[in-house]
Amino acid sequence: MIDFGFDKMAIIGAVALIVIGPEKLPRVARTVGHLLGKARRYVADVKAEVNRSIELEELQKMKTQFETAARDVESSVTQEVNAASAAFNEIGKGLQDATSGLDSVGLSGDSGGNAWAPVPEYKRPNKKWRLKRSAVPRWYKQRAGVRLHTQSGAARVARFRPPGLKR
Known part of the structure; x- marks a missing residue:
């Protein structure tokens, strides 16, 4: 940028004092100061926008690199899983085949059934879990004086207020 030293600023000030006059000089200096401030803020905003766009481009490059790495890992994992499942199927x-040979000889404990029968699907037992809230029975809690339901402080005060003192 332009380099202004003290001597150049003094010369510009003297010329401005002569040309503009001492009455209007403070107002002109204030206006020039405002304009310079606006120009600096505009330049700072442009710099910030350029930096943001550069960072955005870098982030997009990193995103594409991570996506390609994730795809590579996914493909290698699927290949390994497929290879393992093929090996398990062969086993x-x-x-x-070995169990069918035993069935024909009569050494197997099966009665000719399939050795690889599907496992039945898990079914959750039908328990009424909402009724079983705790291990302590309700009648025992009532006898021991344990609160079964919580009450707010205002409701408790209203409950135990004498009947003659109502608001």
Whole structure:
């Protein structure tokens, strides 16, 4: 930018004092100060916007790198899972063939059933869990004086207020 030293500023001030006059000089100086402040803020905003756009581009590059890395990991994991499942299927077929050979000889404990029968799906037991809130029975809590329901302080005061002192 333009470099203004003290000597150049003094010369500009003397010329302005002569040209503008001492009456209007403070108002002109104030206006020039406001304009310079606006110009600096505008330049700072432009710099900030450029920095934001550069950071956004960097973030987008990082995003694409992470996405490609994630896709590579996903593909390698699926390949490994497929290879493992194929190996398990071969082992299962080998065992099934071995058990079918035992069934024909009569050494197996099955009565000719499939050795790889599907496992039944888990079904949650039908328990009424809402009724079982705690291990202590309700009648015991009532006898012991344990509060079963919570009350606010105002409701408790209203409950135990003598009947003649109503608001």
